[in-house]
Amino acid sequence: MTNVFSLYSSLKDRIARREARIATVGLGYVGLPLALTISEAGFPTTGLDLNGARVAAINAGEKVISYFPEGRIRKAVAGGRFAATGDFAVLAEADLILICVPTPLSPAREPDLSYVIRAVEAIVEWLRPGQLVVLESTVWPGATATVVKPILERGGLRAGEDFFLAFSPEREDPGNEKFSTQSIPKVVGADDTRSRELIDQFYSHIVTKTVPVSSLATAEAVKLVENSFRTVNIALVNEMKVAMEAMGVDVWEVVKAASTKPFGYMPFYPGPGIGGDCIPVSPVYLSWRAKDVGSALPIVDLARANNDGAPDMIAGRVAVELSKHGGVAVKGARVLILGVAYKKNVEDTRESPALAILKRLEAMGAECDYHDPYFPVMPVTRDHPALAGRQSVALTGDTVAGYDAVLVATDHTDVDYALVARSARLVLDTRNVFAAFETTDRPARLVKI
Numbered sequence: 001m002t003n004v005f006s007l008y009s010s011l012k013d014r015i016a017r018r019e020a021r022i023a024t025v026g027l028g029y030v031g032l033p034l035a036l037t038i039s040e041a042g043f044p045t046t047g048l049d050l051n052g053a054r055v056a057a058i059n060a061g062e063k064v065i066s067y068f069p070e071g072r073i074r075k076a077v078a079g080g081r082f083a084a085t086g087d088f089a090v091l092a093e094a095d096l097i098l099i100c101v102p103t104p105l106s107p108a109r110e111p112d113l114s115y116v117i118r119a120v121e122a123i124v125e126w127l128r129p130g131q132l133v134v135l136e137s138t139v140w141p142g143a144t145a146t147v148v149k150p151i152l153e154r155g156g157l158r159a160g161e162d163f164f165l166a167f168s169p170e171r172e173d174p175g176n177e178k179f180s181t182q183s184i185p186k187v188v189g190a191d192d193t194r195s196r197e198l199i200d201q202f203y204s205h206i207v208t209k210t211v212p213v214s215s216l217a218t219a220e221a222v223k224l225v226e227n228s229f230r231t232v233n234i235a236l237v238n239e240m241k242v243a244m245e246a247m248g249v250d251v252w253e254v255v256k257a258a259s260t261k262p263f264g265y266m267p268f269y270p271g272p273g274i275g276g277d278c279i280p281v282s283p284v285y286l287s288w289r290a291k292d293v294g295s296a297l298p299i300v301d302l303a304r305a306n307n308d309g310a311p312d313m314i315a316g317r318v319a320v321e322l323s324k325h326g327g328v329a330v331k332g333a334r335v336l337i338l339g340v341a342y343k344k345n346v347e348d349t350r351e352s353p354a355l356a357i358l359k360r361l362e363a364m365g366a367e368c369d370y371h372d373p374y375f376p377v378m379p380v381t382r383d384h385p386a387l388a389g390r391q392s393v394a395l396t397g398d399t400v401a402g403y404d405a406v407l408v409a410t411d412h413t414d415v416d417y418a419l420v421a422r423s424a425r426l427v428l429d430t431r432n433v434f435a436a437f438e439t440t441d442r443p444a445r446l447v448k449i
């Protein structure tokens with residue numbers, strides 16, 4: 001009969017020899033870079049995804065994620081150490097199963113663990129003694145132990161005895177050229193020593209530094225605290241922006257100068273609101289869990305409310321500036337929105353404040369178009385499905401001059417801002433993109449909002 005020690009030793013040896021077979025469940029912005037990084041470290045890796053078109057595109061070596069280096073996926077697939085599939089039967093062969101599926105908000109804006117539950121229900125069909133299951137998706141503290149573990153134990157196997165269970169949060173920053181999956185320290189946590197040692201040992205082969213913590217819940221909390229810190233600071237700097245403007249001070253200049261302080265300050269920049277699947281979502285998970293255990297996070301909740309209200313505030317500001325510069329009423333005004341992705345240089349519109357602004361301006365009677373090099377055609381989005389199919393306007397001097405205002409919502413690098421500066425009647429800039437321009441080359445009418 002196999003005992004836990006021999007299961008542990010056997011997996012440990014397989015990891016040490018880089019023979020452990022890895023399966024990643026979910027090949028999105030997090031799962032795909034992770035799977036590729038693991039296969040590049042020498043582990044045989046299979047990526048699972050329910051989206052057949054994505055699986056086919058990956059196996060065909062297509063780039064799939066725009067900021068990936070050319071040929072990265074093709075090389076991984078051709079090298080024979082990485083393949084994508086939709087067939088969960090591969091889990092029977094896997095030694096480690098890493099779960100990287102979405103954890104969005106429900107329509108009631110509460111944690112939605114349905115993707116995680118569905119993935120774990122598929123995994124339990126194939127679970128066998130000696131496997132290590134790792135949840136990587138962002139969840140509230142306690143979710144792995146109270147939601148994931150009971151499902152995995154349905155077949156009679158016990159976590160920490162028959163199979164191993166860990167949590168390791170993703171810290172992927174899409175489009176960030178300074179940090180890769182491999183160079184970002186990886187937090188690893190488990191409720192039992194063997195699971196913790198195995199996940200720590202595994203990730204020591206993959207990333208430059210691991211950070212072991214004492215429990216699943218601690219590792220889960222690390223991620224939510226990091227993102228809540230960002231949420232609060234983004235709300236703070238946007239609040240500063242409004243107050244500074246009333247004082248006749250440019251907040252961008254203030255942040256730039258404050259950043260020279262070598263301790264005790266970290267720059268956050270103003271903007272039109274927050275987006276993506278992380279920063280707007282994590283604080284909701286943390287706040288929800290805090291209430292669940294009879295506690296509260298009023299500062300985080302206030303920051304969330306400020307951030308949620310930012311797109312409306314920007315839309316209101318557009319109306320005011322249209323009227324101020326040329327007496328144009330927002331009703332019937334033509335507005336071009338530059339950038340609809342939630343942040344620069346990514347092809348991702350999830351929770352994008354730009355889209356919320358667009359919708360708000362249209363509700364106020366404006367006629368809006370957009371330009372975004374990443375979205376020639378607007379995709380179907382969870383938040384704004386009705387916008388699907390709209391087309392990005394080509395940037396020419398004539399088209400730009402035809403709008404009452406151009407609103408810079410997302411500061412993609414690959415946009416001809418010089419052309420915008422030359423041609424636009426009024427530029428409303430939420431990202432300070434024209435700061436780098438000589439004063440003489442800036443738009444004639446430029447307002448930072």
Ligand SMILES: NC(=O)c1ccc[n+]([C@@H]2O[C@H](COP(=O)([O-])OP(=O)(O)OC[C@H]3O[C@@H](n4cnc5c(N)ncnc54)[C@H](O)[C@@H]3O)[C@@H](O)[C@H]2O)c1
Pocket residue numbers: 025026027028029030031048049050051054100101102103115118119122136137138139170171172173174276277278
């Ligand atoms: N995107 C980021 O910047 C980022 C950063 C850190 C953490 N996270 C977290 O990582 C997790 C994954 O996010 P993402 O951005 O990679 O999501 P994503 O939407 O880009 O990708 C998720 C993938 O999982 C697939 N999928 C869904 N259910 C599945 C199932 N049952 N079985 C197999 N595949 C399934 C989807 O088809 C999709 O391809 C989330 O918890 C998110 O909060 C995201």
